[in-house]
Amino acid sequence: MEPLTERQQQVLNYVSSCLDQNSCPPTLREISEHIGTAGTVTAMRHLEALEKKGYVQRREGSRGIALTNRPNIPVPLPVVGTVRAGAPEPAIEDISGYVSVDPSWIKGTGCFFLQVKGDSMIEAGILDGDLALIQPQPIADNGQIVVAMIDGEATLKHFYREEDHVRLEPRNRNMASIIVSEAEGFTIIGKLLKTVRNYS
Amino acid sequence: MEPLTERQQQVLNYVSSCLDQNSCPPTLREISEHIGTAGTVTAMRHLEALEKKGYVQRREGSRGIALTNRPNIPVPLPVVGTVRAGAPEPAIEDISGYVSVDPSWIKGTGCFFLQVKGDSMIEAGILDGDLALIQPQPIADNGQIVVAMIDGEATLKHFYREEDHVRLEPRNRNMASIIVSEAEGFTIIGKLLKTVRNYS
DNA sequence: CTTTTTAGCTATCAAATGATACCCATATCA
DNA sequence: TGATATGGGTATCATTTGATAGCTAAAAAG
Incomplete structure (x- = not known):
């Protein structure tokens, strides 16, 4: 699997932890706030990169993020x-x-x-x-x-x-x-x- | 645990299946559509009932639904x-x-x-x-x-x-x-x- | 007979949300 | 030198979304 940049890894980790804690993916703004950026564009770009590299799948609608590679999660x-x-x-x-x-x-x-x-x-x-x-x-x-x-x-x-x-x-x-x-x-x-x- | 009405079971099950398939809870309107009711009130009422009976926990924000007795620790x-x-x-x-x-x-x-x-x-x-x-x-x-x-x-x-x-x-x-x-x-x-x- | 619970409806609103357009800076690579 | 990827910003918009008010109706419980 293609390697991630530090920032992308940070986003991926956050999405993962949200799923663990809330059983619900975060919104773009939640991601933005967490990584300390303004607006929603940057978060979206990171998600696009994560999707292109195959770490994430996005659906339409709010919170439409799913991790592709969650090995051995029952x-x-x-x-x-x-x-x-x-x-x-x-x-x-x-x-x-x-x-x-x-x-x-x-x-x-x-x-x-x-x-x-x-x-x-x-x-x-x-x-x-x-x-x-x-x-x-x-x-x-x-x-x-x-x-x-x-x-x-x-x-x-x-x-x-x-x-x-x-x-x-x-x-x-x-x-x-x-x-x-x-x-x-x-x-x-x-x-x-x-x-x-x-x-x- | 308190028993559920048929309708409440239906809602609970839909939420559960959404979490299984999308790793993301549904919106009120998605629930409404699935159980075949108009508007969002009815779905919300069912969720309130489910929360009162302890089957569900709700957070603020969109898709703020989490199942309480969900086995999640791998x-x-x-x-x-x-x-x-x-x-x-x-x-x-x-x-x-x-x-x-x-x-x-x-x-x-x-x-x-x-x-x-x-x-x-x-x-x-x-x-x-x-x-x-x-x-x-x-x-x-x-x-x-x-x-x-x-x-x-x-x-x-x-x-x-x-x-x-x-x-x-x-x-x-x-x-x-x-x-x-x-x-x-x-x-x-x-x-x-x-x-x-x-x-x- | 009244109250409560369950179940449903329409309509409406403010806030949340994803998406887009347009912009800038830096580094890498060809 | 120019293209490309990364990382970031502001502003704006159309939808989505949760929430609320006001209404009806049947069944169960008191």
Whole structure:
């Protein structure tokens, strides 16, 4: 990454500290005041330089500053107990909390944690109560574990596309595979990225 | 915490998602537009309610919204493939990377991730390659899963103290328990807090 | 039956804010 | 020598933005 001038570094640091303290980027005038310059032009120039060098991304509107390179700052993801049919992202009222995870864990946007219910995947090492990190997506590859919506219930299953139907395979010798023909009240919510289990 | 009305939840969630996506809280009008109301009053009322109930803190100035119970302190933990005998904390040269986790996940200090090797706990849903979050401590309670040092090898086992010896029990019907009398080249590294598995 | 809470509306204002135009000085680089 | 990047300034403008006043309505609580 291109090196910064002292002044640019100062601005970048200030933006960063604002985000840490207020979870809100500063205004041009706040930056100006902090680095001791009058007007807003200078601050804006520094931001332009920071953007050109790739340290910052700017949006339209007030306080439209975002840092591009915040490595390893955990991303808070919602934890839900249930998933609603048709909804690509978790319903607001279902969110029971937030868990921050390493950004390297997630892919794309809209990831969330789903609390696993039942023993259908017990032989794949996924137990009742585990947290499943889900990346929302409407399709899946063969063999992947997906969250699928069947009869208004969200379940974790292995996904296999076969001829004219889809087979959702549990990993529990007491349970049978579920065969669904596509587009009949069946949706893939997303695919499984990680599972987390809590002890103690 | 006081329960929220549906509308208030909706606002809170929107603020939260804005912070996730833009690292910047929304304006009153952005909130209004999102919840489908005209003007700015209604959004402000909801924010007032959210503040009164303690979900939100407001500052002066534009976009002066901050979530109160937002996990924000990043806790980077080392990931190791092996553990050395005698060492309470992972040796520097064994660290293969860092993963940041939610502060609520860890207890005490010195926690680290250990990459699980082998199938000895497969029936407890802990598979080869899983990451085990370990809290270092020299003792354990009966039934807990611990990382124990046996013959220079770190292994994950159920811990049982029995009469004059300690039994380390795998969860794999092809493996037998290990009986060790204490203080003979046997150490407990720490106890298992969480396991994480990666898919894809 | 009144009060409180929740939820909404229109309209308006002063302050905050990003953006722009135009200007200056210094250093580096071609 | 002239172009380019850096760093700074004043002034101005159109929007954005938070805030307030005044109004309505339904539901719950007392």
